Amino acid sequence: xxxxxxxxxxxxxxxxxxxxxCKGWTQEHLATEVGIKTRQPIWRFxxxxxxxxFTFFEICARLDLxxxxxxxxxxxxxxxxANDRSNLENNFHLESTxxxxxxxxxxxxxxRSRRHGKINHQCGILxxxxxxxxxxxxxxxxxxxxxxxxxSQQRLESYVLDNLTPEDIDRFGIGKINESQITxxxxxxxxxQLRILGKPGSGKSTFLKYLAYQxxxxxxxxxxxxxQVPIFIPLRDFAESCxxxxxxxxxxxxxxxxxxxxxxxxEVIKKLLQEGRVLLLIDGMDEVLHEEEHLxxxxxRRFFEKYHKNQFVAACRTASQRxxxxxxxxxxxxxxxxxxxxxxxxxxxxxxxxxxxKDGIINSSEFMKKLDLPENWRFRxxxxxxxxxxxxxxxxxxxxxxxxxxxxxYKQGMDLLLGKWDESNGIERDQVYHGFLLPQKxxxxxxxxxxxxxxxxxxxxxxxIEQHIADYIQNIPQASHDPEEIHEASEAVLxxxxxxxxxxxERARGIFSFSYLALQEYFTARKIVASHNLHCLGESLNxxxxxxxxxxxxxxxLLTASMLRSADGLMQLMKQQIDAIVSKDTYLxxxxxxxxQKSLNNPSQNKPATERAFYLSLTRAPHLAPQFxxxxxxxxxxxxxxxxxNLLQKSVLKESKNFNYVHACAxxxxxxxxxxxxxxxxxxxxxxxxxxxNNNYTKANFEKWCQNNYAAWVEKLQESIASHRDISDQWxxxxxxxxxxxxxxxxxxxxxxxxNSNCEVTPSIREEIEASLLLxxxxxxxxxxx
Numbered sequence: 069x070x071x072x073x074x075x076x077x078x079x080x081x082x083x084x085x086x087x088x089x090c091k092g093w094t095q096e097h098l099a100t101e102v103g104i105k106t107r108q109p110i111w112r113f114x115x116x117x118x119x120x121x122f123t124f125f126e127i128c129a130r131l132d133l134x135x136x137x138x139x140x141x142x143x144x145x146x147x148x149x150a151n152d153r154s155n156l157e158n159n160f161h162l163e164s165t166x167x168x169x170x171x172x173x174x175x176x177x178x179x180r181s182r183r184h185g186k187i188n189h190q191c192g193i194l195x196x197x198x199x200x201x202x203x204x205x206x207x208x209x210x211x212x213x214x215x216x217x218x219x220s221q222q223r224l225e226s227y228v229l230d231n232l233t234p235e236d237i238d239r240f241g242i243g244k245i246n247e248s249q250i251t252x253x254x255x256x257x258x259x260x261q262l263r264i265l266g267k268p269g270s271g272k273s274t275f276l277k278y279l280a281y282q283x284x285x286x287x288x289x290x291x292x293x294x295x296q297v298p299i300f301i302p303l304r305d306f307a308e309s310c311x312x313x314x315x316x317x318x319x320x321x322x323x324x325x326x327x328x329x330x331x332x333x334x335e336v337i338k339k340l341l342q343e344g345r346v347l348l349l350i351d352g353m354d355e356v357l358h359e360e361e362h363l364x365x366x367x368x369r370r371f372f373e374k375y376h377k378n379q380f381v382a383a384c385r386t387a388s389q390r391x392x393x394x395x396x397x398x399x400x401x402x403x404x405x406x407x408x409x410x411x412x413x414x415x416x417x418x419x420x421x422x423x424x425x426k427d428g429i430i431n432s433s434e435f436m437k438k439l440d441l442p443e444n445w446r447f448r449x450x451x452x453x454x455x456x457x458x459x460x461x462x463x464x465x466x467x468x469x470x471x472x473x474x475x476x477x478y479k480q481g482m483d484l485l486l487g488k489w490d491e492s493n494g495i496e497r498d499q500v501y502h503g504f505l506l507p508q509k510x511x512x513x514x515x516x517x518x519x520x521x522x523x524x525x526x527x528x529x530x531x532x533i534e535q536h537i538a539d540y541i542q543n544i545p546q547a548s549h550d551p552e553e554i555h556e557a558s559e560a561v562l563x564x565x566x567x568x569x570x571x572x573x574e575r576a577r578g579i580f581s582f583s584y585l586a587l588q589e590y591f592t593a594r595k596i597v598a599s600h601n602l603h604c605l606g607e608s609l610n611x612x613x614x615x616x617x618x619x620x621x622x623x624x625x626l627l628t629a630s631m632l633r634s635a636d637g638l639m640q641l642m643k644q645q646i647d648a649i650v651s652k653d654t655y656l657x658x659x660x661x662x663x664x665q666k667s668l669n670n671p672s673q674n675k676p677a678t679e680r681a682f683y684l685s686l687t688r689a690p691h692l693a694p695q696f697x698x699x700x701x702x703x704x705x706x707x708x709x710x711x712x713x714n715l716l717q718k719s720v721l722k723e724s725k726n727f728n729y730v731h732a733c734a735x736x737x738x739x740x741x742x743x744x745x746x747x748x749x750x751x752x753x754x755x756x757x758x759x760x761x762n763n764n765y766t767k768a769n770f771e772k773w774c775q776n777n778y779a780a781w782v783e784k785l786q787e788s789i790a791s792h793r794d795i796s797d798q799w800x801x802x803x804x805x806x807x808x809x810x811x812x813x814x815x816x817x818x819x820x821x822x823x824n825s826n827c828e829v830t831p832s833i834r835e836e837i838e839a840s841l842l843l844x845x846x847x848x849x850x851x852x853x854x
Contacts, residue, residue, distance in 0.1 A: 073118040080138030081116055087131040088114075100202055102126045102189065116140070122185050125328045135328075172343045179297050179336060180284065183329045187284040191277035191300050196458060197484070199420070207419045209278050210412045210454075212271045213402040214255040214264070249402050253292065256381060259397040261372070263353075263382045266401030267570035267583060268485055269455020272383035275401070276300065276349040279381060283347050296347040296379065297340055299325070304355040307364050316363045318371045344377030353384035353391050354568075361390075369393060385570065403452030410436055412454065416461045435464050447474050450586050456481055472826040473630040478590040482510065485569045510591075512540050512561075513571060514598065517582065517591030524620060526585065530578045534558040586623075593627035600632070609638050613645045616818065617811040625818055626825050635827040642822065643837050646815045649808060651845050656808065659799055660844035734760045752788040756781065816841060 076084060088098070095114075099107040102123060109119045113127050128135040136142045193202045252275050256262060266272045280300040283293040299322060309324070310316045319341075323334050331337075340346050356364050372380055372393060384391055392398075404412065413435050418428035439448055439460075447470065451457045459481060464470060471477050486509050504512070516536045520528050537558040541547055548554060562580075565572045573583040582588035599608035612628060615621035625642070629635045650656040734757065759781060761773045801809060819841075823834060840851055 074121045074124040074135070074139045074142070075118040076113060076116050076124075076138050077140035078116065080140065081114060084128070084131055084133060084138055085114065087133060091131065098127070098130060101130045122329065125330065126186070126189065129328045172339070172345060173295070175336070175339060176295055176297055176345050179326075179331060179340065182331055183297070183326070184284060184286065186325075186329050187280055187298055187300070191280040191284070191298075194274065194277070197455075198462060203419060205274070205278055205281055208412075208415050209274060210404070210408050210415065211278075212252040212275050213249040213405065213408070214252055215249055215400040215402045216255075218265060218398050218400045252401075255399055256292075256379075259399075261376075261380045261393070261396040263384060263393055263396040263398050264401060265384055265398060267453060267573070268385060268568070269453045269570070270401040270403075271454045272385075272401055273351050274454065276351050276381060276383050279347065280349055293347050293379070296345050298347045298349065300349045301325075301351065302355075303350055303352045303364065303368075307356045307360050310360065310364065316367045318367050341375040341378060344375075344379075346375070346378040348378055348380050350380070350382040353382055365391065385566075385568070404454070404457065409439075409451070409457060412457055413461060416458065417465065420461075420465060431465070435461065438464070438470060444470065447477065447586070450478075450481070450584050455484065459484065475590060475593070475627050475631050478586065482571075482587075482590075485571060486510070508544075510594070511598070512537065513565070514591045514595035515540055516572075517588045518595035521588055521592040521624070526588070527575060527579050527581045530562070530574075530580060533572070533580050534562055537561050589623045590627060593624050593631060596624070596628050597631045609641055612638070613641045616642060616645050616815045617649065619814065622818060625822055629822040629827040630825050633828060635822070635829050636833045639819070639823065639827075639829055639833060639837055642815075642819050643840070646812065646819060647845070647848060649812045649815060653805065653808065655801075656805060657844045657846075660842065661846070662799075664843060664847060756785055756788065 091098075093101070095107040095110045099110050102110070104110075104123060109123050110127065112119050113124065124139065125135050128138050192205050194205055194208060195202050196208070250258070252264075255264075256279060264272050264275065277300060279292075280298040282291070283296055283298040285291065301318075301321070306318065306321050309321050313320075319334075319337065322337055326332070326337060350368065353365070368382075372395070376395070380393075380396070382393060382396065410432075414429060414432040417432040417435065418425045421428035421431060438444065439451075447460075451460045460470070460477070463477065463480075483506070486506055516533060519536050520533075525532075534555070535558070538554045541554055541557055541561070542549065548557075562572065566574060566580075570583055571587060572580050575581050582591075596608045596612055609628075612621070612624065616625070629638055632638060650660065738757065759777070761770050765773065819837070823829060823837065840848060843851070
């Protein structure tokens with residue numbers, strides 16, 4: 069029987085220490101790589117003490133050593149084999165057995181047992197970005213959902229894309245207009261050969277590892293793939309092995325993996341494959357260098373064709389046909405649903421809570437509560453993948469809040485997607501955009517975003533975006549000017565951005581967009597800020613404020629304001645542009661003058677702009693006045709005016725009057741009388757109240773009163789309010805003026821939101837802007853002279 073423990077020889081220890089030094093690891097790190105919780109076996113290994121043989125194999129494998137060269141008195145490759153079934157299950161050595169004679173179920177059971185620790189180490193432990201310790205996959209994994217219809221393989225008419233709202237864009241193909249979703253496990257059970265597509269960080273690799281981990285469970289019984297042997301292969305590791313061994317042979321690669329588990333007979337693997345008892349999981353089809361891609365993928369295809377009876381699941385970022393696999397069904401990872409986000413957040417905070425699980429649940433609830441705030445709408449749209457959700461949880465965990473400036477979160481996310489993600493996963497990519505460093509990638513994406521956003525293009529044809537890329541490439545020093553070479557380079561860059569970073573996505577055949585609207589907005593704002601910082605002449609900011617009345621540009625203003633080193637200039641330009649909206653209309657100027665005078669008649673602790681905002685809102689949309697953002701605290705005089713205006717609105721309705729309606733007006737008037745302190749006004753309103761019909765009126769008398777007296781009563785009410793409070797319904801705007809006023813209100817609200825967005829504005833500029841909000845032109849000019 070093979071030895072259950074091994075120890076290193078003196079020569080072996082010397083070789084191991086040399087490799088250990090070359091790696092630059094600590095014993096704790098090597099223990100993590102091997103998948104053990106303590107470094108004691110590592111210490112014993114280097115001390116030439118006996119340790120469990122699988123751990124011995126793994127230590128040697130992690131140090132790139134052949135365990136036979138390291139072990140003292142390594143065991144022979146074969147041992148005696150017992151014929152009875154009970155001994156077979158416990159004692160037989162596969163390398164010495166007639167593999168063809170072994171029952172397949174027994175062979176599967178034995179191989180699963182031998183490789184159990186290997187799979188648990190390889191797939192049961194995750195190393196999350198910026199987390200300094202490994203995490204069990206059970207503690208953090210949330211099952212993904214699968215879209216059976218891949219958006220990039222659909223052919224859609226352009227009008228379908230043109231009619232999408234911003235709310236639909238981020239989830240195009242997977243939101244309101246998507247086909248039904250199924251769980252990841254259902255997809256694997258439904259399709260024997262499956263290729264899973266998805267953005268970077270969407271959970272593809274973790275899902276494959278989870279499949280292997282679930283299949284590998286002891287006492288699996290009738291659960292997932294209980295009769296299969298899981299084999300997980302990162303394709304980049306296979307490609308690297310091919311380089312080292314100068315041969316492209318997937319069967320031999322799997323054989324080497326089995327050897328580390330003490331399974332050296334190639335016939336074992338062949339029988340499992342021939343009987344269709346392998347669950348083969350191929351990760352990272354897009355992570356092979358271009359020069360190796362053809363050979364590696366052809367070997368994968370030949371292998372799948374030869375051993376087609378087995379179950380295969382492959383993962384790839386892109387739906388490119390050059391990476392396709394014959395007989396495979398393509399599906400796509402769906403963004404996390406609300407329930408999945410909640411479940412992931414709870415698992416995350418419980419796992420990384422500094423105290424206990426109860427505190428973790430409380431923290432996750434607070435995280436979700438803040439996430440659902442209206443101001444986090446764009447932010448919320450972005451964190452629908454495990455990568456961005458993990459980043460959001462990590463930031464919130466460290467700061468107990470989301471970033472004050474959402475641009476900070478976008479920047480961290482882009483640093484991940486444009487370099488750090490591949491780097492942390494050891495992925496070496498082709499230099500498709502040769503010489504492009506992170507700043508150049510950011511500049512290119514900013515140029516594309518700004519050019520398309522200015523044209524109000526959420527979606528753009530492939531040739532359009534390739535032209536933007538070509539324009540950028542031609543300005544690179546020493547770039548080729550040959551049209552054919554530029555065209556090929558721009559096409560390659562587009563595919564690289566799509567597959568490597570996931571920032572651009574093919575939404576339908578030949579139709580692209582930014583994967584999230586928030587990213588297009590972020591890069592557009594970044595372009596504006598970069599242009600402003602470079603030229604310092606204000607042209608980019610002047611171009612921006614020209615869009616101040618366009619709701620399409622709202623997020624660009626907020627992002628730009630938060631990203632500028634000083635937002636003074638932008639705030640002043642915005643204020644000038646807003647005042648110009650109503651400066652030429654005499655009637656609107658009179659309206660602003662009236663609102664300003666009304667605000668001065670109500671002494672209060674509020675800022676004058678707050679009072680002006682209230683009266684402007686009260687006149688145009690009385691039902692919105694209490695919610696108007698600027699009128700956050702109202703004094704008694706303002707409340708009285710709001711109640712009076714509401715009474716006027718009720719009383720002048722053209723609908724037929726009934727007793728309940730008139731009685732409601734009487735109750736409103738009674739409430740108003742309790743607020744009125746002016747004796748003359750109180751007497752006038754009391755007289756009007758006394759004139760209303762009471763409960764003693766018959767139906768005939770009530771109808772007669774309404775017919776003969778109601779119109780005159782309303783007129784007297786208007787005269788009384790106009791005389792004492794000056795808020796009669798006297799302002800009538802034509803349709804064009806209504807549009808101008810709406811734009812004026814929205815633009816002022818945007819200015820306030822920018823001031824409150826944690827942008828860098830000097831106190832004097834902030835005070836002047838707040839003091840001069842909603843003033844007529846004459847008063848603005850007086851302030852300027854003073």
